Amino acid sequence: MERVKTGIPGLDEMLSGGFLPQTANLVEGAPGTGKTTLGMQFIHHGIAACGEPGLILTFEQFPQQYYNDAARFGWDFRQMEEEGKLRVIMTSPEVTSADLEQVGGRIESLVKETGAKRILVDSLSHFERLDDDPARLRQITYAFINGLKREGLTAVLTRESHALLGEADQQEDKFAFLVDSYILLRYVEIESAVRKAILILKMRGSNHDKGIYQVEVTSRGIEVRSPFEGQEGIMSGSPRRMVDSFVEAFVRH
């Protein structure tokens, strides 16, 4: 089956080759875990290695911020914009949602103009202010995601997690049903050091790696490293060695 590669070493293997085409893929994590970097890398790889132009839809940061952040990894987003392979669009969720519901809207025009195949939406969290009613919010988000798919785009949607360490609260699952894949980035504390972990919670229509892997942001972008081994409770933020759990459960009693 055709795959949309992220270009992130280790992640494509976890995704059984990459995202499925024209899917919405949620990347959730606390600030600084690398959500936006992951999304930018996905866009950069598409343009630089796959000949697939991309869009970045930002609801908060100015385009300049993306140019600067990308430059840290050697990705020249400004040049890509000048070449017509990338568009960084600063807008709001309400305008984008309405735009996608009309024929010949701004996003449709930009997709036609650039031939975009990929999009980074940074971040989906901003949709939460559109409506207090969870059912209505879900409807708006669903329509937005469908609009992106209708344009033939494979999307990475970032989402802020409020929990720095440990499991996110149940409220945070409200978008999980709407997307095709759900990737979690988490801080974990192991032996007095904070590391980052990546896990694919779900991937609709495809097999995927169920392991929890270490992830690092290097000068080349994000890299997925070896899995966490011999520990449990990784996603709680404070893992324990499995042998300790075994001793506690079976030996001390």
Added chain:
Amino acid sequence: MQRRRRAAESDLDLTGRLMEDMDPDLLHFLRTKVNSFVKWDLVRFFHENPHTTDTAENVARYAGRNVETIREELAELAEDGVLERNKLGDMVIYSLSSSPEVRKLLSQFVEASADREFRVKAIYHIVREAR
């Protein structure tokens, strides 16, 4: 009375002297389109974010301005052809004009604004117009 008239004339002379070496197209743009500091901020914002399409409320948020302050200025920039004003559902949205001429002129204006001497002249002009 005579002294005041002489001062006003001298003021005009100074303005004339300050503006005479300015690019005529930029001077026209400044005089007719960017005749307030709010507009200056707004055109710079749209120059830096050329793909932004949004409501006055959101533009105000991005530009760090009060929406009541910018609503009229956005409308005027749209009337003057610097911005485009469209309806999207029940929202009024603004975006940068797609005209290559306007974009080129705006680009020249923002680039020229990086020069202190140009800024001083432009500020002087805007302050004078605001009187």
